[in-house]
Amino acid sequence: METKPPLYGLMAEFDNPTDLVEAARQTYDEGYRRINGYSPFPIEELAEAIGFHKTRLPLIVLLGGIFGGLAGYFMMYYMEVIDYPLNVGGRPFHSWPAFMPITFETTVLCAALAAVFGMLALNKLPQPYHPVFNAERFALATRDRFFLVIEARDPKFDHDKTLAFMWSLNPKEVVDVEV
Amino acid sequence: MPESDQPHDEVRVHETTPLIEPGHTFASVTDKISSLVLKRRTPLGWFIGFGISFMLFQLFMLAVTNLVFTGVGIFGTNQPVGWAMPIINFVWWIGIGHAGTLISAILLLLRQEWRTSINRFAEAMTLFAVACAGMYPVFHLGRPWLAYWLFPYPNTMGIWPQFRSPLMWDVFAVSTYATVSALFWFIGLIPDFATLRDRAKSRGWQILYGLLAMGWRGSARHWARYEMAYLLLAGLATPLVLSVHTIVSFDFAVAQLPGWHATIFPPYFVAGAIYAGFAMVLTLTIPLRKFYGLEDFITDRHLRNMAKVMLATGLIVAYGYMMEAFFGWYSANKYERFMIWNRMTGPYWQFYWALILCNIVTPQLLWIRRIRHSTLALFIISLVVGVGMWLERFVIVVTSLHRDFLPSSWGMYWPTVWDWSMFIGTIGLFLTLLFLFIRFLPIISIFEMRTILPQAEVEEEAA
Numbered sequence: 200m201e202t203k204p205p206l207y208g209l210m211a212e213f214d215n216p217t218d219l220v221e222a223a224r225q226t227y228d229e230g231y232r233r234i235n236g237y238s239p240f241p242i243e244e245l246a247e248a249i250g251f252h253k254t255r256l257p258l259i260v261l262l263g264g265i266f267g268g269l270a271g272y273f274m275m276y277y278m279e280v281i282d283y284p285l286n287v288g289g290r291p292f293h294s295w296p297a298f299m300p301i302t303f304e305t306t307v308l309c310a311a312l313a314a315v316f317g318m319l320a321l322n323k324l325p326q327p328y329h330p331v332f333n334a335e336r337f338a339l340a341t342r343d344r345f346f347l348v349i350e351a352r353d354p355k356f357d358h359d360k361t362l363a364f365m366w367s368l369n370p371k372e373v374v375d376v377e378v
Numbered sequence: 379m380p381e382s383d384q385p386h387d388e389v390r391v392h393e394t395t396p397l398i399e400p401g402h403t404f405a406s407v408t409d410k411i412s413s414l415v416l417k418r419r420t421p422l423g424w425f426i427g428f429g430i431s432f433m434l435f436q437l438f439m440l441a442v443t444n445l446v447f448t449g450v451g452i453f454g455t456n457q458p459v460g461w462a463m464p465i466i467n468f469v470w471w472i473g474i475g476h477a478g479t480l481i482s483a484i485l486l487l488l489r490q491e492w493r494t495s496i497n498r499f500a501e502a503m504t505l506f507a508v509a510c511a512g513m514y515p516v517f518h519l520g521r522p523w524l525a526y527w528l529f530p531y532p533n534t535m536g537i538w539p540q541f542r543s544p545l546m547w548d549v550f551a552v553s554t555y556a557t558v559s560a561l562f563w564f565i566g567l568i569p570d571f572a573t574l575r576d577r578a579k580s581r582g583w584q585i586l587y588g589l590l591a592m593g594w595r596g597s598a599r600h601w602a603r604y605e606m607a608y609l610l611l612a613g614l615a616t617p618l619v620l621s622v623h624t625i626v627s628f629d630f631a632v633a634q635l636p637g638w639h640a641t642i643f644p645p646y647f648v649a650g651a652i653y654a655g656f657a658m659v660l661t662l663t664i665p666l667r668k669f670y671g672l673e674d675f676i677t678d679r680h681l682r683n684m685a686k687v688m689l690a691t692g693l694i695v696a697y698g699y700m701m702e703a704f705f706g707w708y709s710a711n712k713y714e715r716f717m718i719w720n721r722m723t724g725p726y727w728q729f730y731w732a733l734i735l736c737n738i739v740t741p742q743l744l745w746i747r748r749i750r751h752s753t754l755a756l757f758i759i760s761l762v763v764g765v766g767m768w769l770e771r772f773v774i775v776v777t778s779l780h781r782d783f784l785p786s787s788w789g790m791y792w793p794t795v796w797d798w799s800m801f802i803g804t805i806g807l808f809l810t811l812l813f814l815f816i817r818f819l820p821i822i823s824i825f826e827m828r829t830i831l832p833q834a835e836v837e838e839e840a841a
Contacts, residue, residue, distance in 0.1 A: 217837045223598075236598040239404060239573075240828040244836045246602040256606045260614075278530060278538035287542050300547040300625055304554040307618045311558045311611055315565055318607035322600045325592030332595070338576040340596045341569070343404035 207330035207378045208233075208350040209361055210337070211370035216242050219345035222368040223248035226349060229364060233353035237331065237346040256317050263313025264306050271305025272298055330378050348376065397492050397830055399674040404834075407675075407827045411820050412570075412577050414670060423669060424817060431809035438803020441796050442517060450520050452796040459779045459791035464518040466771040467801050469626055470654065471511035471808075472552065473647075473767065475559070476619050477655020478504025482562060483615035486608075492683055494830055495675045498823040499666070500659050501563045506811040507658075508556045510804040515548075517800070544628040551625040558618055562611050565604075568594050569825040623651045630774065636717040637778030640705065646698030653691035653737075654767035656684050660760035662812070664753055666821070675822055678751065685750045688763065692741040695770075699738065713783060721777045725790060729773050736766025 213219040216238060223236050227250055236245045246252075279285065280292045290297070319325070331337055331348060340346055347368075349361055365373045398407075444452055455462040478500035485493035516525045528549045530539050539546050571591035578584045594600070627647035630638035660681065667676040706718030721730045740762045749755045781788045793801075815821070828834060 216834060220836045237596045238598065238601065239408070239596060240569075240825045240834060241601040241605045242598070242834075242836060243602075243605075245598045249598055251599050251602055254603045254606055256603055257610065260610050264614075274530065275541045279541055283536070283538050285540065287540060290542060294542055297542040300544075300621070300628070301541060301550045303621055304547075304550040304618075307614050307621075308554040308557060311561055311614050314607045314610045314614070315561045318565075318603050319592070321603050322597075324594065324600075327588075327593050329593060329595055337595075341573040341576045341594075342408045 205378060206351045206358070207333075207376045208348050208353075208356070209358075209365055210331065210334050210374050210376045211347045211365045211368060212336060212339075212372045212374075213345040213347070213370055214343070216245070216345055218369060219347060220244045220248050222347050222370065225368060226347065226364075230355050231349050231353050231361075233350035233356075235348050235350075237337070237340045237348070239341055239343060239345075254321065256314070256321060259317035259321075260310050260314045263317070264310035267309025268302055268306035270309070272302045274305075275301060330376055334374055334376050336372070336374075396677060397495065397679060398827065399677065402674065402831060404828050404831065407831065408573060408577075408824055411675075411822050411824045411827065412574055414816075415574060415818060415820055416577055416579070416583070420817065421669070424813065428810065428813040428817075431806050431813055434802055434806025435810045436803075436806070437799050438513075438807050441799040441803050442513075444796060445517055445800070446522065450518060452794065453518075454792055454794040454797055455518075456789075456791075458782065458787050458789045459776055461775055461779065462791055463793050463797040463801060464514040465629075466768070466775050467804065468511050468514040469647075469771045470768050471507045471514075471804065472555075472626060473623065473651035473654045474658045474764075475504040475507035475511065475555075475655065476623060476648070476651035477659050478502070478507075479555075479559060479562075479615050479619040480652055480655065481659070482566070483612040483619065486612045487616060490683075491830055492680055494826045495672075495677075495822050496659065496663060496680055496684075497826070498563075498566060499663065499821050500655075501559065501566065502812065502815045502819075502821075503655075503658060503662065504559050505556075505563055506808050506815075508552070508559060509811065510808050512552065512556065513800075513804055513807075515552075544625065544632045547625045548629055551622045555618060555622045558611070558615055562615060565608060565611065566823060566826075567819065568592065569596065569604075570820045570823060572596065573824050574820065620648055623648045635778050635782055636711070636713045637702075637721070637774065640702065642698055642701050642705075646695065646701075649691045649694035649698065650767060650770060653688060653695055654764060656688045656691065657760040657763035657767070660684050660688070660756055661764060664757045664760075666816070670816075670821075672822070675827065678753075681753060681756055682750050685744050685756055685759075688760070689741055689744040692737065692744075692763070696738045699734070716781070717778060720781055721773060724777065724781065726773065726777050726780075729769055730777070733766055733769040733773055736762050736769060740766070 211222065213222065219236055219238065220242065223234065223245055226234050227248060232250065234249050236242075236249055238245060275298045276293065279294075279298075284292045286292075331340075331346075334346075336344065337346065347365075347370075349356060349365065351358075355361075362373060453463060455464070478497075481493050481500040482497040482504075485497075516522050519525055528539065528546075539549075541547075568591060571587050572594035575584055575587040575591045578587055624644040624647065627643035631640060631643040633639060663676055663684075664681070667673055703718050703722075706714050709715070721727075740759055743749045743755070743759060749759075776791050780791055
C-alpha cells in the first residue's frame with residue numbers, strides 16, 4: 200500500500216536570478232510540471248519559465264467592481280426613490296447625477312477589496328505551514344537566495360534521477376525537503 | 379545658467395544620478411533596511427522625538443475630552459462662520475495624504491522607478507494623515523458617539539442619509555480612501571514582513587512578523603498574482619485619489635456662496651493636495667534620511683524630483699488663485715467682486731497675502747538649480763508650503779463665510795485655544811504614529827529596492 204511520500208520534493212539553491220530562470224526553463228523543458236521557483240523579489244521571467252501564464256485575478260477584480268457599482272447605485276435608488284422619497288430642493292427623486300460620486304466610490308472600494316482578498320485566496324494565504332520552510336537555508340529566500348523546487352508528486356519524479364538532473368543545473372546546493 | 383544651455387554630456391550625467399548608491403547587493407539592501415527595525419538599538423533621538431510627539435498627542439486627548447464633555451461651543455466656530463478650523467484642518471490633512479497615493483500609485487503606473495525608496499514612507503504618511511483628517515468631521519458632529527448615523531444602516535427611525543448632499547459623498551470618499559490606502563500599504567508590506575520574520579532573532583518578533591506575513595514564501599506563482607494585484611490596486615487608487623479631493627472640493631463648490639461656488643475647485647484642490655503632500659514628504663524625509671543614514675537609498679535625485687513636482691503643482695495652484703481673482707472681477711457679479719476684494723483688502727488681508735507669499739512666491743526659488751540642490755533650502759521651502767496650504771484653506775473657508783450677501787450678518791472669526799489645541803494635537807497624533815512606524819516597520823520597501831538593483835535583471839543568453 201502506497202503511503203503519503205515522506206518527501207515533499209527536491210530544492211536547488213541559486214545565488215542569482217539569471218541562473219534560477221535558466222534552470223527553471225530547463226526543468227520545464229525536461230517535462231517536469233509540479234515545479235516552483237522562490238525568489239526575494241518578483242521575477243516576471245520566472246513565472247513564465249515554470250509555465251504559469253495567466254491568473255484569474257483581473258476577472259475577479261472586474262466582477263468586484265461591477266458588483267460594487269451596481270450595489271452602490273441601487274442602494275441609493277432604493278433608499279431615495281422607493282423606501283424614503285425626500286424632496287430636496289425640488290430635485291427629482293431619481294436624481295442620478297447626484298448618485299454618481301458614491302457609485303464611483305463603491306465601485307473602487309469593492310474592486311480593491313476583490314483585488315486584495317482575491318490575490319490572497321488564489322495564493323491560498325494565510326498559510327502558516329508549508330513544507331519548503333523545513334529546508335534550513337530557505338530563510339534566505341527572503342534575502343538574497345533563489346530556489347527551485349521539483350515536487351515529489353510530479354509523475355516524472357524519481358529521487359535519484361531528479362537529484363542528478365538538478366545537480367546538472369549548476370546550483371549551489373540541492374537538498375531534500377520533507378513534508 | 380539655465381539647464382538647456384549646458385553641454386549635452388553634463389545634462390546626461392545629471393539625469394543618471396543613481397537611485398541607489400552603487401555597490402549594494404540584495405543582502406546589503408535587506409540587512410541595512412531590516413536592521414533599522416531589528417538589530418539596531420533604539421537611538422536616544424527616537425525616544426526624544428517620540429516623547430515630544432506623544433506629549434502633543436496628549437494635548438489632542440485633552441481637547442477632545444473637553445469637547446465631548448462641554449460641546450462644540452469650546453471652538454470659535456459660530457455664525458456667520460459655521461465651518462471653521464475643523465474643516466480647514468480636515469482639508470489640510472487629507473490633502474497631505476494625497477502625495478502618498480500619488481507616489482505609490484500614479485508614479486508606479488508611469489514607471490517612475492525613483493518612487494521605490496519613498497513609497498512605503500509616503501503611504502504611511504497618507505494613512506496617518508487620513509486618520510488625523512477623520513478626527514475633525516467626527517468630533518465636530520457635536521455628538522461624536524452617534525457618528526455611525528452618517529452611514530446608511532437600517533434603523534428604528536426608518537430614515538436614510540440624504541445622498542444628494544456632497545457631505546454624504548465625502549463620507550463615502552474618505553472612508554473608501556482610508557480603506558484602499560490601508561490595503562495598498564498592507565499588501566506592499568507582506569513580502570517585507572516575511573523578510574523580517576526570517577531575520578528576527580527573538581521568538582516573539584518571529585511570531586508577530588510571521589503572523590503578519592501570513593506564510594509568504596516568495597513563490598513565483600504568488601509573485602505573479604501579487605504583482606497583478608498591486609498593479610490593479612494602483613490603477614484603482616489613481617482615479618480614487620483624484621475623486622477624493624474632487625469630492626472634498628464639492629463640499630464647497632456645490633454651495634452657492636461667493637468664493638466657494640466655482641468650477642475650478644476640483645482640479646485646483648487636487649493640485650493643491652499634491653503640492654501640500656509633496657511638501658510634507660520632503661519635510662519628513664530630509665531629517666529621516668539624515669538621522670538614519672539612508673542617503674544611499676533616498677538620494678539627492680529623489681529630493682530634486684520631489685522639488686520639481688512641488689514646483690509644477692505649485693504653478694497649477696498659482697493658476698487657480700489667478701483664476702479666482704480673475705473671475706471675481708469678470709463675473710460682473712457684485713457679491714463675487716466684493717468677495718475677492720474683501721479677501722485682498724478686508725480684515726483678513728494678512729492671511730491672503732501671506733498665502734500668496736508662501737504658496738506662489740517662495741516656491742519660485744525652486745527654478746534655481748542651486749536651491750533645488752540644497753537640502754536645507756528644500757526643507758525650509760517645504761515647511762513654508764505646508765504653512766501656505768493651511769492658509770489657503772483658512773482664506774477659502776473664513777473669508778468667504780464671514781461677509782456674505784447680507785451686511786447685517788457679517789462677523790469675524792478667530793480660533794480659540796481649543797481650536798489650536800486640537801490642531802496641534804493632531805500633529806502630535808500624526809508624529810506619534812510616524813515614530814511608531816519608523817521603529818517597528820521597514821520604512822523603505824525592501825523587496826522593491828532589490829528589484830532596482832542592476833543584479834535583478836535576468837540576463838538573456840544571446841542565442
